[in-house]
Amino acid sequence: MTAKPRLAVFKFASCDGCQLSLLDCEDELLAVAGAVEIVHFAEATSRMEPGPYDIVLVEGSITTPDDAARIQDVRANARFLMTIGACATAGGIQSLRNWADHQEFLQAVYARPEYISSLATSTAIADHVPVDFELRGCPISRQQLLEVLVALIDGRKPQTPGHGVCLDCKRRGSVCITVARGVPCMGPLTQSGCGAICPAFDRGCYGCFGPAPQVQPRSLTGHLLEQGAPPRQLVQLLRNFNGFAPEFRGESERLISQQET
Amino acid sequence: MEPARTIQVKVLTRVEGEGALFVRLRNNIIEDVRLQIYEPPRFFEAFLCDRSLEEIPDITARICGICPVAYQMSSVHALEAALGIVISPEIRRLRRLLYCGEWIESHALHMHLLHAPDFLGYESGIAMAQDHKREVARGLRLKKHGNQLLDVLGGRAIHPVNVCVGGFYRAPRREDLTALIPDFEWGLEAAMAATRWVAGFDFPAFRQPCELVAVVHPDEYAMNEGRVTSSAGHSWPVDEYETAFAEEHVAHSTALQSRRVPGGTSYLTGPLARINLSRAQLSPAARRLADEIKFESPCQNPFKAIIARGLELVHAYEVALEILKTYRPPVPSRIPYLHRQGSGCAATEAPRGLLYNRYTVDATGQVTASRIVPPTAQNQRQIEQDLRDHLPGLLHLGDAEVALGCERLVRSYDPCISCSTHFLQLKLERS
Structure with a gap:
């Protein structure tokens, strides 16, 4: 028998809703947790193991210089990297800044903009590293998430529809x-x-x-x-x-x- | 001079969002305690400007995946105040039901998967399930009920689509809500059992008197409406909120920190604040249970927020059941309105505490200014104060234990860092 796949979840700029979708699989959560080793999922567990990981779920978009560097490190440790949600696949609602004056945005929200380190754009994960699979949605569908996880565990191709x-x-x-x-x-x-x-x-x-x-x-x-x-x-x-x-x-x-x- | 000693927990886990904590000690004297929130800023208040006011509840929901309903509720009430819309009692009840769904989902999640593992010594709720299968399975079922209610009322649990300025796009069918009643009757009993379970945990002896702030309503345990009320004996109509509370931008956080005006002191919002200020208005079953488990009044131990969440879980089930049993679809489901220039604000009770929103709109229905003050931004300074006061009792321990003790305290507030912008790391320096 092969070892259980090691699963990790990483968050970038986002609302946490897509990773919450995994915890929202109330009926299947314990079964999923039995089929994989959840070794890095800060929202759910204090277990924080270093890579490499077999399956990495990435939530959120890249909006800071630190995160632009961090995603490279996540990719280097991921055998299969899947983005979850609109932020990770398209930049999210925060990509509205891409059409605006970033300095103006900073000044509108923060009294001391010099304390904030942030990029002028919010971009998708695929703009920074190769992505193996993209799961769409704001938020993602938990059924689709389960389908992809089960397919990966079984070693088959995930069935997610592409129609309108x-x-x-x-x-x-x-x-x-x-x-x-x-x-x-x-x-x-x-x-x-x-x-x-x-x-x-x-x-x-x-x-x-x-x-x-x-x-x-x-x-x-x-x-x-x-x-x-x-x-x-x-x-x-x-x-x-x-x-x-x-x-x-x-x-x-x-x-x-x-x-x- | 002795060098400072640093202990570091790089990522605070089992919280929503990402943050850090920095503590510096010299000769066992605390020099600095900082809750560091490095969650990348997303600039909601900036890009809400120039959007149509009808889009606002859909956009503000995206501030937080765990409490989107809270953002929808505070924003629609604030916009309705700006437009002079008065909703019907039926719409008000339906919104209360929706909020019950979110309280149930959020409280059941925090109690079982995020917080209980601290008391029983596990890395996660999933790991805890190996030895406490019955309790974890019960918690997951409670959480699922909250999500089912959000599914029926809002189309989906995360970022529901049915809330609009004036009411709901479509009133749910009576039979769809009635179908939930048997589950909710089971859930009410199960929530009481869960609360008795957490009330039996060992709690660190820590008493922290502080100013408590919550929305309080004369006729009910407040969710969507009431006066902003402080345990120090003050209360304000919501439109005076900004005269009593101010936000400050500190270097170590991408969230703005709230403080009282005048005085600049910290205060606490959330389940403990609500229960201490409105205990008499809990539903009958929750009130009886609070007495049965001898929940102290006032309760000043932040670790006991898990019990307060349990009592509110019971309350939310009982309120939801009452609405489910007497529901008639509101007609109309949304109150019609005309655009006009105006400004309005609202405060509602998110699972984690008071959530204040203010908007200015122009005559064409565009938002021209917005202000959002989330619960965790308000609690930040109190969390730092509590750490400062809790730390002396931990300093005899090794670094890892001190770090864990601090993390446990921070987790007891159920911080929602995406809301306030996010990233927690514990760094402790001591000589």
């Missing part, structure tokens, strides 16, 4: 709120994983799982503009938790440059 939220809405039987009520909804552009909860709660999707593969944001924004949605609202919809994901970023920048010309 729109398809989940149809499966769920939710009425399309964009068609029926004209509510701007990111469902057509957003990757599945949440269970299409927002339209089921009578509101538009805000894209927390990030762009689905091969999306054409322009066709959706064009339609919504025709319906009378203000361009500013569409820019804000594109620029939230996954705003710096390339597809969303490109479209929000295009909308802004279009307004300026």
